[in-house]
Structure formats: structure tokens, C-alpha cells
Amino acid sequence: xxxxxxxxxxxxxxxxxxxxxxxxxxxxxxxxxxxxxxxxxxxxxxxxxxxxxxxxxxxxxxxxxxxxxxxxxxxxxxxxxxxxxxxxxxxxxxxxxxxxxxxxxxxxxxxxxxxxxxxxxxxxxxxxxxxxxxxxxxxxxxxxxxxxxxxxxxxxxxxxxxxxxxxxxxxxxxxxxxxxxxxxxxxxxxxxxxxxxxxxxxxxxxxxxxxxxxxxxxxxxxxxxxxxxxxxxxxxxxxxxxxxxxxxxxxxxxxxxxxxxxxxxxxxxxxxxxxxxxxxxxxxxxxxxxxxxxxxxxx
Amino acid sequence: xxxxxxxxxxxxxxxxxxxxxxxxxxxxxxxxxxxxxxxxxxxxxxxxxxxxxxxxxxxxxxxxxxxxxxxxxxxxxxxxxxxxxxxxxxxxxxxxxxxxxxxxxxxxxxxxxxxxxxxxxxxxxxxxxxxxxxxxxxxxxxxxxxxxxxxxxxxxxxxxxxxxxxxxxxxxxxxxxxxxxxxxxxxxxxxxxxxxxxxxxxxxxxxxxxxxxxxxxxxxxxxxxxxxxxxxxxxxxxxxxxxxxxxxxxxxxxxxxxxxxxxxxxxxxxxxxxxxxxxxxxxxxxxxxxxxxxxxxxxxxxxxxxxxxxxxxxxxxxxxxxxxxxxxxxxxxxxxxxxxxxxxxxxxxxxxxxxxxxxxxxxxxxxxxxxxxxxxxxxxxxxxxxxxxxxxxxxxxxxxxxxxxxxxxxxxxxxxxxxxxxxxxxxxxxxxxxxxxxxxxxxxxxxxxxxxxxxxxxxxxxxxxxxxxxxxxxxxxxxxxxxxxxxxxxxxxxxxxxxxxxxxxxxxxxxxxxxxxxxxxxxxxxxxxxxxxxxxxxxxxxxxxxxxxxxxxxxxxxxxxxxxxxxxxxxxxxxxxxxxxxxxxxxxxxxxxxxxxxxxxxxxxxxxxxxxxxxxxxxxxxxx
Numbered sequence: 001x002x003x004x005x006x007x008x009x010x011x012x013x014x015x016x017x018x019x020x021x022x023x024x025x026x027x028x029x030x031x032x033x034x035x036x037x038x039x040x041x042x043x044x045x046x047x048x049x050x051x052x053x054x055x056x057x058x059x060x061x062x063x064x065x066x067x068x069x070x071x072x073x074x075x076x077x078x079x080x081x082x083x084x085x086x087x088x089x090x091x092x093x094x095x096x097x098x099x100x101x102x103x104x105x106x107x108x109x110x111x112x113x114x115x116x117x118x119x120x121x122x123x124x125x126x127x128x129x130x131x132x133x134x135x136x137x138x139x140x141x142x143x144x145x146x147x148x149x150x151x152x153x154x155x156x157x158x159x160x161x162x163x164x165x166x167x168x169x170x171x172x173x174x175x176x177x178x179x180x181x182x183x184x185x186x187x188x189x190x191x192x193x194x195x196x197x198x199x200x201x202x203x204x205x206x207x208x209x210x211x212x213x214x215x216x217x218x219x220x221x222x223x224x225x226x227x228x229x230x231x232x233x234x235x236x237x238x239x240x241x242x243x244x245x246x247x248x249x250x251x252x253x254x255x256x257x258x259x260x261x262x263x264x265x266x267x268x269x270x271x272x273x274x275x276x277x278x279x280x281x282x283x284x285x286x287x288x289x290x291x292x293x294x295x296x297x298x299x
Numbered sequence: 300x301x302x303x304x305x306x307x308x309x310x311x312x313x314x315x316x317x318x319x320x321x322x323x324x325x326x327x328x329x330x331x332x333x334x335x336x337x338x339x340x341x342x343x344x345x346x347x348x349x350x351x352x353x354x355x356x357x358x359x360x361x362x363x364x365x366x367x368x369x370x371x372x373x374x375x376x377x378x379x380x381x382x383x384x385x386x387x388x389x390x391x392x393x394x395x396x397x398x399x400x401x402x403x404x405x406x407x408x409x410x411x412x413x414x415x416x417x418x419x420x421x422x423x424x425x426x427x428x429x430x431x432x433x434x435x436x437x438x439x440x441x442x443x444x445x446x447x448x449x450x451x452x453x454x455x456x457x458x459x460x461x462x463x464x465x466x467x468x469x470x471x472x473x474x475x476x477x478x479x480x481x482x483x484x485x486x487x488x489x490x491x492x493x494x495x496x497x498x499x500x501x502x503x504x505x506x507x508x509x510x511x512x513x514x515x516x517x518x519x520x521x522x523x524x525x526x527x528x529x530x531x532x533x534x535x536x537x538x539x540x541x542x543x544x545x546x547x548x549x550x551x552x553x554x555x556x557x558x559x560x561x562x563x564x565x566x567x568x569x570x571x572x573x574x575x576x577x578x579x580x581x582x583x584x585x586x587x588x589x590x591x592x593x594x595x596x597x598x599x600x601x602x603x604x605x606x607x608x609x610x611x612x613x614x615x616x617x618x619x620x621x622x623x624x625x626x627x628x629x630x631x632x633x634x635x636x637x638x639x640x641x642x643x644x645x646x647x648x649x650x651x652x653x654x655x656x657x658x659x660x661x662x663x664x665x666x667x668x669x670x671x672x673x674x675x676x677x678x679x680x681x682x683x684x685x686x687x688x689x690x691x692x693x694x695x696x697x698x699x700x701x702x703x704x705x706x707x708x709x710x711x712x713x714x715x716x717x718x719x720x721x722x723x724x725x726x727x728x729x730x731x732x733x734x735x736x737x738x739x740x741x742x743x744x745x746x747x748x749x750x751x752x753x754x755x756x757x758x759x760x761x762x763x764x765x766x767x768x769x770x771x772x773x774x775x776x777x778x779x780x781x782x783x784x785x786x787x788x789x790x791x792x793x794x795x796x797x798x799x800x801x802x803x804x805x806x807x808x809x810x811x812x813x814x815x816x817x818x819x820x821x822x823x824x825x826x827x828x829x830x831x832x833x834x835x836x837x838x839x840x841x842x843x844x845x846x847x848x849x850x851x852x853x854x855x856x857x858x859x860x861x862x863x864x865x866x867x868x869x870x871x872x873x874x875x876x877x878x879x880x881x882x883x884x885x886x887x888x889x890x891x892x893x894x895x896x897x898x899x900x901x902x903x904x905x906x907x908x909x910x911x912x913x914x915x916x917x918x919x920x921x922x923x
Contacts, residue, residue, distance in 0.1 A: 026923070030915055030918055030919075031911070031915065033918065034911045034912075034914040034915045034918065035911055037914050038907055038910040038911050038914060039907075041906075041907075041910060042903055042904075042906070042907035042910070045902070045903040045906055045907070046900055046903035048890070049902045049903050050898035050899060050900060050903065051894050051895050051896075051897075051898055051899075052890055052891065052893060052894065052895075053877050053879055053893040053894075053895055054889055054890045054891075054892060054893055055890070055902040055903075056899075056901070056902060057902075058901075058902035058903075058905060058906055059899075059901030059902045059904075059905050060905075061712075061905075062713060062909065064708065064713055064714065064715040065704075065715055065716055065719040067906075068715070068719065068720070068723055069719070069723060069889055069890055070890060072723045072726060072727070073726075073888055073890045073891075074890075081910075084910075084914070085914065085917065088914055088917075088918070089917060089918065089921060092918045092921060092922060093921050093922055095922070095923075096918075096921065096922025096923035097922075097923075099922070099923040100922065100923035103923060136922075235919075247711050247712065248711065248712055249712070250712060257905060257908075261908055261912075264912045265912075268912070268915045268916075268919075271919055272919075275919070275923070
């Protein structure tokens with residue numbers, strides 16, 4: 001299952017890279033939104049540090065004591081950071097309903113010429129964003145339950161593994177495993193439901209019914225969960241790579257920091273690419289199911 | 300010839316090994332004013348103690364004592380009328396969990412020879428500084444018991460009293476009590492106050508009610524304590540175990556002896572595991588629970604390092620035993636506390652390498668063995684002498700172990716200093732009380748300045764007398780003050796004497812007033828080169844300012860800080876780039892300690908780029 005899922009994911013990666021404008025557009029929107037959410041904090045920080053040498057170490061890296069002092073003396077910095085993060089995330093959740101609908105519309109229309117991509121994206125986003133919002137809302141409960149299950153399992157694992165070195169590390173993972181499995185199924189179900197919604201080009205979709213069908217499909221066809229797992233691994237891989245490369249180094253000079261910024265943005269782009277590939281592979285698999293190729297493909 | 304004969308006899312008839320000696324050097328080390336022989340039985344099911352205590356109290360003052368006051372600390376947890384519980388209700392103290400099962404102590408009998416004194420003893424009284432004091436219906440506190448004597452104890456004479464008592468341990472609320480099978484038995488027996496010279500002359504008893512924001516004060520002596528518990532209980536206690544024997548009825552008697560100490564505490568738990576190590580001839584025993592096995596080596600390593608550091612800094616640890624008790628998570632409120640030769644810590648998460656909070660906790664509690672244990676200042680009236688000086692020294696221990704910048708954190712290149720954390724904590728409400736405030740008179744939640752403000756003040760003093768000189772002076776003070784109960788005036792005098800400077804200009808405003816220190820470079824001009832310095836707080840300590848010019852030259856100048864502000868005008872060839880005050884640790888705002896003539900977006904730019912990236916990460920978790 002995993003091999004087949006990996007193949008489907010790789011094919012998704014290839015197809016996604018053939019849509020560079022889509023990848024670039026999603027990256028630009030995410031970057032732009034992050035910049036917008038960060039601006040109030042950055043503005044206040046600039047105001048309070050521009051003429052104060054105290055903050056100079058921050059130009060060469062994360063200096064916790066300097067940041068701590070700035071936060072404790074300037075409450076507005078804390079407020080701007082919290083407001084930016086909360087409003088930014090809330091806004092991004094709403095934006096992502098449009099973005100995922102548009103992206104699936106583009107990915108599902110393989111024949112559309114590049115010049116028509118914007119129109120395809122806009123039409124799909126406008127048509128299906130509401131359904132994406134409802135899906136996200138309905139799937140919130142299973143997602144929350146899965147996260148709770150994982151958390152409680154990990155805590156129990158810690159509690160029963162008292163004292164033993166090897167088991168101390170393994171037991172929390174074993175404890176969290178049922179929650180992680182549930183999380184994978186819930187994440188698969190919502191992606192399957194999103195893909196199903198995008199494939200329904202007919203009248204308004206009854207999203208709850210779609211979600212129930214998606215859950216059934218997710219449980220019946222392990223390849224769909226496999227795609228999600230491979231996608232999550234591909235999402236995590238650049239993160240690990242980034243940590244390995246960047247974590248121990250200060251990137252103190254301007255040139256080193258410019259390199260760090262490039263590295264970070266490459267990581268962000270790779271993450272988005274992996275996400276698009278997951279959506280695409282899910283969509284392709286569902287289309288295969290719909291066109292009756294499922295039996296031939298053995299899924 | 301006699302010496303040779305003695306040696307021969309000792310070789311022929313070697314003495315049987317005696318019980319472990321509690322001291323590393325020959326005693327007595329203190330004046331041994333209050334000594335106790337106690338036999339106590341702990342019923343772990345009822346969490347109850349039944350005890351008999353014999354007290355020898357020697358009057359070393361020039362006036363006779365007609366009444367002996369005793370602390371009955373456990374009565375703080377008897378009801379909500381106690382001073383402690385009323386203060387705790389106002390947010391004072393350090394309790395984390397709500398109050399559960401109450402605790403109390405009942406002294407059944409007090410005898411002097413054959414004479415019963417209990418009927419004449421007075422217990423309930425109005426609280427100290429209580430607005431309702433004097434009113435007949437004031438809430439009654441029962442943490443002090445006054446025992447009038449048939450005849451006053453004359454100067455140089457010794458009173459011997461026998462007391463029988465029962466005590467109920469509370470569910471651990473603060474420092475003492477039980478949590479499931481874990482028992483921390485502290486402040487549990489009737490304990491006499493300190494008879495001493497008062498600040499206004501004459502003699503007085505220092506015996507305060509148990510306050511939520513105060514710790515303890517007592518005279519040195521010898522403690523010989525027999526603890527009887529069921530066979531399954533593992534005991535950790537003050538002093539050295541000198542005898543253990545099984546009794547009929549499934550019980551076991553543990554006898555501990557401690558010399559030249561001023562309190563006795565013990566912990567009992569059938570689930571205790573014990574890890575031992577040595578530092579020179581000191582046996583360090585860690586009593587912990589199986590869940591925290593992984594943290595054992597780290598705790599013991601910090602303990603050895605602290606004994607080593609303070610031995611060099613002040614004087615060698617004088618006792619043969621050091622016991623560390625790690626409570627359970629439910630018993631956390633008993634953690635982070637010090638008793639003679641015994642400290643309590645907290646369950647240490649083993650995987651938090653690089654996070655030094657637990658190392659700080661262990662080093663701090665063990666550090667108390669010097670400032671609270673041996674020097675033994677009055678924690679009711681001058682808490683900073685112990686907690687504050689110990690906080691300063693704890694940071695030195697951590698700096699010695701982890702480096703100065705990383706005393707709080709050293710995780711993947713991210714470092715943070717415990718001192719800076721203390722400064723930010725202090726700066727949140729810096730000017731409510733002076734350090735020289737009795738513990739119970741601090742504004743609610745402001746008692747903590749005895750820790751952080753003292754440490755910051757001593758780090759600030761380093762800037763004036765030199766770091767090495769101050770540390771040498773503190774070491775000299777510790778050696779002189781050992782076993783003497785020094786007061787603040789003794790501390791000031793010892794530091795001034797050791798550094799050879801008159802430091803009244805520093806000690807009085809910093810320790811005896813509420814004054815706040817905050818200097819600012821308010822304005823700078825490149826041409827003509829000038830800087831406006833402003834003193835925003837009441838404290839006026841001399842400072843140094845450095846001006847940096849466009850041609851790379853630097854110029855340093857001093858300001859005594861007496862005026863509210865001062866304009867510095869530089870006769871310079873090049874334009875002024877920036878002016879910066881040498882930041883003093885006690886200064887509550889370091890962000891305004893410098894100013895430059897041209898704006899620079901470097902720090903904000905880098906943090907902006909970092910925040911954008913981390914928000915991108917956050918967004919990727921929620922969509923699309």
C-alpha cells in the first residue's frame with residue numbers, strides 16, 4: 001500500500017511541478033499573508049529599537065534576553081505579536097477554503113491551458129469555498145478527538161514507562177499510535193471529501209453526505225491513507241533538513257542571514273509542493289475510482 | 300612513652316566502630332542554646348504524629364527569661380483564622396494547590412521537673428500587625444505558645460522542659476504534610492523562639508507567628524531524634540542515622556543525630572528509592588521515586604558541584620550528611636525547601652537537557668545550607684540575608700557550571716540568563732517595598748524581591764567594588780558569620796571591612812529604601828556632539844557613559860546621578876554616533892540605556908524575517 005501510495009504521490013509531485021504558476025501563486029499568497037500579519041509587530045519593533053543600541057544583538061540572531069527585555073518593557077510588542085498571530089491564522093483559515101478549492105479545480109482540469117489557469121482557479125474557488133468551509137467545520141470534531149486520543153495515549157505511555165530507559169522513549173509513541181492513526185484517517189477523509197466536492201461540478205453539494213462517503217472511502221481504501229502518510233512524511237522531510245542545516249548555526253552575518261532566508265523560503269516552497277502533490281494524488285486516485293479503474297489498479 | 304603505649308594499646312584493642320559522626324570537624328561549632336531529644340511515632344495511615352520532646356534551653360542573654368515562647372507551626376493549617384491562612388487567602392505564600400485536609404499540633408503536657416505547666420500556657424492570640432488586634436473577637440492565631448515558668452531562667456542557667464504532643468499533618472499545602480503515601484514532616488514539633496538582643500537595646504524574644512511569606516529562625520543545638528514508623532517506610536532525615544532497629548508490631552525505629560543545627564525535618568515514603576554519592580567525606584543521599592530515575596545522575600552531579608563551589612567560595616560544608624528529597628508530583632508543594640542537612644527539590648524531567656531550571660533549584664536549596672543553615676540569619680525579619688544572598692550565589696554556581704550567559708537555558712544555540720530573568724521579574728513591580736522589610740509586611744506577591752532584588756543589588760555592587768573583591772568579601776562575611784545569626788548591619792559592616800570601602804552610600808538607598816534605579820539616554824545629537832542623560836528613578840548611583848564617534852573614537856565619562864538630568868557636551872572632531880550607559884543589573888529598564896543618532900533597521904528587519912517564516916509554518920498547519 002505504501003509503495004503504491006508513494007508512486008501516486010510521486011506522480012502528484014510531477015504533475016504539481018507542471019503547474020508552476022499554481023505553486024508560485026499559493027506560495028506568494030502564503031508569503032504575502034505572513035508578511036501582512038507580521039507587519040504591525042515589525043513596525044512597533046522598528047520604532048522601539050531603531051535608535052536603541054540595546055537591541056543590536058537581534059540583528060545577528062535570536063537573543064532571548066534582549067527579546068525578553070523588549071517584551072517586558074513594551075507591552076504593545078506582545079499585543080502586536082499575539083494579534084498578528086491570531087488574526088493571521090484566522091484569516092488564513094478563511095483564505096485556505098478558497099485556496100484549496102481553487103487548487104483542486106486547477107489540478108482536476110489537466111487539459112486547461114496555462115493561460116486559463118487563473119480563470120479555472122477563480123471559478124473553482126468561488127464555487128466550492130463554502131463547501132470547503134463546511135467540510136472543515138464538520139471534520140473539526142474527529143480531528144480534535146484524534147488529537148486528544150494521541151495526547152492521552154502519549155501521557156499514558158509516559159505514566160506506565162516510569163524509570164525504564166528504552167521503554168521510556170518507546171511507550172509514549174506506542175501510546176500515541178492510535179491517536180496518530182485516527183489523525184491520519186481524519187486528515188485523509190477531509191482531503192478525499194475536498195477532492196469529491198471539487199469533482200462534483202453539478203448542483204450544490206450536500207457536504208455532510210460527502211464527508212460520510214469520504215470517511216467510508218478512506219477506511220475502505222488504504223492507499224488513500226497511504227498517500228496522506230507519504231505526503232506528511234514529505235512535508236516533514238524538508239523541516240528536518242532545515243533543522244539539521246540551520247539549528248546549530250547563528251547565521252550572524254548579513255550574507256549568512258540572506259542565505260538563511262533563502263533556505264527558509266525554499267523549505268516553505270517544498271512544503272507547499274508536497275501538499276499540492278498530496279491533493280493531486282488523492283484527486284487522481286478518486287478519479288480512478290470513479291472511472292472504474294479501481295478494480296484494475298487493485299485499490 | 301605514653302603516646303607509644305597508647306598507640307600499642309589501640310592496635311591491640313581497636314575500638315569498636317562508633318555511630319557515624321554528624322560533623323566533619325570536631326564540635327561544638329555553635330553555642331548550642333536549644334537542644335532537643337525527641338521520640339516520635341508517625342502513623343502514615345492517619346498522617347499523625349505522637350511525640351515526646353525534652354528541651355534544654357540555655358539563657359545566654361544578660362536578662363532572665365520568665366516565659367518561654369514556642370512555635371506551633373502546624374496550627375497554621377488548623378483553620379482559616381490563622382495568620383498564615385488569612386495571608387494565603389490574599390495571595391501571599393507560594394502554594395500551588397488549594398487547601399485540602401487541615402493540620403494541627405496539640406501540646407498535651409509541659410513539665411518542668413514534676414511540675415505541670417500546660418494549664419498556664421497561652422496559645423490563641425491576635426495576629427501580628429493585625430488591624431483587628433486588640434479587639435476581643437479578632438481572628439485567633441495558634442502558632443505561638445507562651446509558657447510562663449515557675450521561676451525565671453537566670454542568665455547562664457538552663458531550663459529543661461518535657462513536652463508531650465500529638466500532631467496531625469495537613470494535606471501538603473505549603474512545605475509540610477502528606478500527599479498520598481509521601482510524608483514531608485517539617486515544622487512539626489514545639490520549637491522554642493530565639494532570645495536575643497533587640498534592635499533598640501535590651502533583650503527580646505524573636506518568635507513570630509507563622510506567616511505565609513516567611514520562613515524560619517531558631518537557635519542552634521543538638522537534635523537527637525528517634526522516629527518510629529511501620530517497617531515499609533523509607534526515612535530521609537536531618538543529620539546522620541546513628542541507629543536503626545526493628546520493634547515488635549511491625550515497626551522500625553530510626554535514630555538520627557544532628558549537631559549544631561537549628562531545625563529537624565524528615566520525610567517518609569514506602570516508595571522512596573535511594574541513590575548515594577560522596578563529595579570528599581560528605582555522603583549525599585537522594586531520595587526519589589521510580590518515575591524520576593533518569594534524573595538521578597544529574598541531580599547528584601549538581602549537588603556535588605554546589606558543595607564544591609560553596610566550599611571554595613565560603614567555607615567547607617560542615618556536616619557529614621546531605622540529604623536530598625524529591626517529592627512526588629502531588630507533593631510538589633513540599634518541594635524547593637531547605638532544612639538543616641536536608642533539602643527538597645522537585646521531580647526532575649530527565650529529558651530537558653539545556654533547561655537549567657532544575658539545576659538552579661537544586662543548587663539554590665543546597666546553597667541554603669550555608670546562608671540559612673550555618674549562618675542562620677532571621678528569615679522573619681531580614682529574609683534577604685538568606686534568600687537574596689543565596690540567590691546571588693546560586694547564579695555564581697550556575698555560571699560556573701554552564702557559563703554566565705546560559706545560566707537559565709542553553710538549547711541548540713539559544714541561551715538565556717537566570718539573572719536577566721530575575722531582573723525582568725523584579726522590574727514588573729520594583730518600588731513597593733524596601734528589602735529591609737519584615738517578611739509579613741511586604742505587599743502581596745512582593746516578598747519575592749528578597750530573592751531577585753538582593754541578587755541584582757549584589758551584582759550591581761560588583762560594578763563598584765569589582766567582582767572578585769565582592770565575592771571575596773562575601774566569603775569572608777560567611778566565615779565570620781557562621782553560627783552567629785548575623786543581622787543586616789553585620790552584613791554591611793563585613794562587606795565594607797573586607798573591601799576596605801565605606802559602602803553606606805550604596806547599602807542604605809538600595810537595601811533600606813524603596814527607590815528604583817532607572818537611567819536613560821534621552822537624547823543624542825551628532826553635531827554639536829551632545830547627550831542628555833536622565834535619571835527616571837529615585838536611586839542615584841554613579842554611572843559611566845560611553846560616547847562613540849563617527850571616526851571610531853570612544854570617550855568615557857562619569858555622572859554621579861544626583862541631579863534629575865545632565866547634558867553631556869563633547870568637544871569632538873567627529874560627529875557623535877551613539878551614547879551608552881554601562882547597564883547596571885539593578886536598572887529596571889536596559890532598553891533605554893543607550894541611544895544613537897541615526898536609526899538602524901537591522902534588529903527589527905531580522906526579527907521581521909524570522910516572524911514571517913514562523914507564521915508561514917503556523918499557517919501550513921491549518922491550511923490549505
